[in-house]
Structures are given as structure tokens and as C-alpha cells.
Amino acid sequence: MTFTDIYIARPAKALQGKASRSAVQTINHLATATEAGSTRPMPVIRRVNQSRQRSERQCTVVGFDSCQPCADDMDIQLLIICGLTFVIHVIATLAYAVRIAGVRTRRIAVSFSLFGIIALVSRTANSFQGPFIAKRVELDIAHHLEHGLLGDFRLFLLTATVASTVGAFLIPTFQRYFSRAVEHFQANRSIPRLILHIFSRGGVGYIRLGARLPSRHNVTQLATGAGVSWRVIGLNVIAMAIWTVGVFASLYAGYLKPDLRVTCANLSSVINGFATVVLAVVIDPQVSVMTDDVIEGRISENSFRRAITTLAGARVLGTLCAQAVLVPAALIIVRIAELI
Numbered sequence: 001m002t003f004t005d006i007y008i009a010r011p012a013k014a015l016q017g018k019a020s021r022s023a024v025q026t027i028n029h030l031a032t033a034t035e036a037g038s039t040r041p042m043p044v045i046r047r048v049n050q051s052r053q054r055s056e057r058q059c060t061v062v063g064f065d066s067c068q069p070c071a072d073d074m075d076i077q078l079l080i081i082c083g084l085t086f087v088i089h090v091i092a093t094l095a096y097a098v099r100i101a102g103v104r105t106r107r108i109a110v111s112f113s114l115f116g117i118i119a120l121v122s123r124t125a126n127s128f129q130g131p132f133i134a135k136r137v138e139l140d141i142a143h144h145l146e147h148g149l150l151g152d153f154r155l156f157l158l159t160a161t162v163a164s165t166v167g168a169f170l171i172p173t174f175q176r177y178f179s180r181a182v183e184h185f186q187a188n189r190s191i192p193r194l195i196l197h198i199f200s201r202g203g204v205g206y207i208r209l210g211a212r213l214p215s216r217h218n219v220t221q222l223a224t225g226a227g228v229s230w231r232v233i234g235l236n237v238i239a240m241a242i243w244t245v246g247v248f249a250s251l252y253a254g255y256l257k258p259d260l261r262v263t264c265a266n267l268s269s270v271i272n273g274f275a276t277v278v279l280a281v282v283i284d285p286q287v288s289v290m291t292d293d294v295i296e297g298r299i300s301e302n303s304f305r306r307a308i309t310t311l312a313g314a315r316v317l318g319t320l321c322a323q324a325v326l327v328p329a330a331l332i333i334v335r336i337a338e339l340i
Contacts, residue, residue: 240318
């Protein structure tokens with residue numbers, strides 16, 4: 001079937017209101033010219049193609065029932081979501097450096113207080129991440145797109161893995177910067193002065209000179225001991241996998257079950273609840289006790305650094321395991337949404 005046959009067979013009144021009037025007139029003219037036996041329809045076809053291209057730029061496809069979102073807009077949205085995911089997981093991984101800085105400066109409370117300011121960036125990114133992903137799911141459902149939403153979620157999880165890896169490599173550098181910030185705040189007791197000091201000549205110079213790559217010794221010494229028990233390491237991997245996939249699984253469940261997508265979106269706590277309990281009851285108390293033991297001299301700083309290195313590695317491994325947890329967690333959420 002030729003291009004001419006397709007558009008002659010389709011009556012002009014079937015076109016939607018968003019199609020241009022010139023396209024309608026062109027198609028009617030094409031039909032009339034063909035019925036009259038015209039043998040030169042190509043210029044008319046070219047005009048139809050031009051009109052159709054103009055309509056597509058306005059997100060309207062001639063002859064279809066609904067307006068489909070532009071691919072470029074979806075790609076930009078995808079990049080934004082990946083960027084937000086990257087920020088969230090980098091900052092979450094850098095929280096391990098705060099404990100090292102607290103041990104070095106002997107200012108645990110001040111360290112966590114200052115890190116709370118940085119954590120605001122992560123919370124802000126987290127507050128935008130959910131709506132961006134939810135809109136992407138809604139567009140896929142509304143326009144019946146089949147471009148592979150599962151692939152998008154796996155890309156988000158891969159971004160989380162990359163971000164956790166980058167954060168782990170930045171721990172030595174960040175703990176030096178953060179130790180300097182804690183000491184400056186302890187001396188001046190002013191957040192505005194601390195911010196001004198960061199952008200001063202001395203602060204910028206220290207940022208340039210204080211950058212460090214992870215020491216090979218910190219990695220090789222893991223052969224002598226991980227610094228924490230294997231039970232804690234295993235639970236940390238499981239908790240990180242579940243925590244990473246929680247929001248993604250609930251939104252993907254809404255894609256699998258469009259009729260209950262609002263219910264599914266609000267069931268992320270079902271998945272995150274277990275991870276929160278494990279982190280609050282097992283992981284955080286263990287690390288906190290180790291931090292106090294270092295300050296009191298019961299264990300060495302090298303042992304503490306080994307433990308932090310191990311937990312950072314477990315976090316990266318957990319984000320990798322999240323790839324396998326995504327679909328089962330989404331199916332569990334769908335089942336719960338159907339039962340309640």
C-alpha cells in the first residue's frame with residue numbers, strides 16, 4: 001500500500017481538531033486529484049509531509065487520538081531523575097566520612113550537626129525525585145507508550161550504584177574537608193562565617209590541596225579483618241538493597257497496576273520499613289558504639305577505618321543487589337494494594 005492510498009482511504013473528518021486546517025485541505029485535494037486521474041500527486045504528498053512535521057513538532061500526530069510527549073522532553077526528564085538520584089546517594093555515602101571526621105576532631109555532635117546542613121540538599125533532591133518519576137509513569141500509562149519503563153528504573157538503580165561508588169572514593173577527601181569545617185566552626189561558632197571561609201582564598205586553596213584518593217593500605221588491610229562482623233555486613237547489604245529500591249518499586253508497581261497506582265505509590269513504606277528497622281536497630285547502634293570506642297581508646301582508628309571501608313563497600317554491593325529486588329518488590333506492593 002502506498003502513501004497515497006493510506007491518506008486517501010482515511011477521510012478528512014477523522015482527523016482530530018489539533019491537526020492543521022491546511023493538512024485537511026491538502027488531503028481533500030489529493031483525494032480529488034486522484035479520483036480525476038491525476039498522475040502527479042508527489043508535490044501534494046510533499047505538502048502533506050511538511051504539514052505533518054509541523055504537527056509533530058507541536059506534539060500532535062495526524063490521525064491519532066491523543067498527543068504523545070516528545071522524546072526530547074522525556075530524555076531531559078530522564079537525565080534530571082538520574083541527576084537527583086546521583087545527589088541523593090553520593091550524600092548518603094559521604095555520611096560515613098562524617099564519623100571519621102568526628103573521630104579525628106573529637107567533635108561528634110558538631111560533626112553530625114554540620115552534616116545535617118548538607119543532608120538538606122539530599123532531602124530536597126529526594127522531594128523532587130518522586131514527583132518526576134511519578135509524572136514519567138503517568139505519561140507512559142496515559143499514552144500507552146512501550147519504550148521500556150523497566151529499563152528506566154534499572155538505569156536509576158545503576159545511577160545509585162555509580163553514585164555510591166563515587167561517594168566511597170570521595171570519603172578520604174570529604175573527611176579532610178569536613179574536619180577542617182568542624183574545627184573552623186568550633187573556633188568561630190558561626191555558619192555564615194564558615195560559608196564565607198569556604199569561598200575565601202584560604203578555603204579554596206585547602207580544597208585544592210586537601211583532595212586525596214583512597215589509600216591502597218585502607219583496602220589491603222581488609223585482609224586482616226573487616227572491622228565488623230559478617231552478620232552486620234550481610235544485614236547492611238540487604239538493608240541498602242531494600243532502601244535503594246523502595247521508592248522505585250512502589251512507583252513501578254503503579255505502572256504494573258494502573259488502577260491502583262496511587263495506592264501503590266503510598267506503599268513504599270512497606271518495602272522501606274524493613275530496611276529502616278535493620279538500619280536503626282542493628283547497623284547504626286553498632287557503628288555508634290565503635291565511634292565511641294575509638295574516642296575512648298578501646299579500638300584503634302585503623303580498625304574504625306576498616307569498618308567504615310567495609311560498610312561503604314557493602315552499601316555499593318547493596319545497590320547492585322537492588323537490581324534483583326526491584327521487580328519482586330513491585331509485585332509484592334501490587335499484591336498488598338489488591339488485598340487492602
